[in-house]
Amino acid sequence: MKLACSSLLLPVLLVGFVHAQTNSLKQVVGATEVVYLEEANLSFKARVDTGAKTSSIHAEEIVVESxxxxxxxxxxxxLVTKDGQxxxxxxxxxxxxxxxxAEQSEYRYVVPLLMKWHDSRKTVFVTLNDRKEMEYRLLLGRNWLHGDFIVDVDKNNED
Structure with missing residues (x-):
């Protein structure tokens, strides 16, 4: 019986160890963060949304050249920040x-943007959207989180 219990427990311990190792490589982000967009030389207060597949940003005067x-x-x-930059x-x-x-379906352009958060830099595909009435003009979806970050909803880092 002792051998049976230990052989059943070993896979559970290994899975727990692998899970802990994987998460230890990821940085913890809060429900809100400040992210720097290199192409724009602007910082945005952002809402982290694990329910959103793709990140989205407020954009104005969108023109496709053809x-x-x-x-x-x-x-x-x-790109326009909340304070008008x-x-x-x-x-x-x-x-x-x-x-x-919630209201409708719409089509949005997707573009790559280079985002920096602390020491992490990554190019993320974002949808261009009218978010001027939103508190956060940048929404960070799962495509930004994937592979690099885990979310602690009790943590807020807007400063």
Whole structure:
């Protein structure tokens, strides 16, 4: 019996050890964070949303430089912080996605942006959206979290 218990317990301990090792490599982020966007030279107060698959950012004056399928085409837009700082961004459309909101479904352009949080830098695909009425103009979804971060909802880091 002693041997049977220990052989059953070993896989559980190993799984727990692997899980602990995996999480120990990830940084802990709070429900809100300040993230620096390198292309814009701007910092945004951001809401971390584990329910959102893709990150989203407030953008104004969005112009795709050509007609037809926008994928791969040049795009320009302005990123505007809550306090009114604005920067023009020029990049390429990665894709167009259909996003379901509480009110409706809409199509949004997806673009890559280089984000920095503490010592972590990563390029993240974000949807461009009108978030001017939102408290947080940057929403960090699971695509930003994936592989690097875990969320502690009791932690807030907006300063």
């Amino acid at each position: 007609s037809g399928d926008p994928q791969g085409k040049p795009i320009t837009f302005y 604005s920067r023009k961004i020029e990049t390429h459309v990665t894709s167009v996605v259909k996003v379901k909101t």
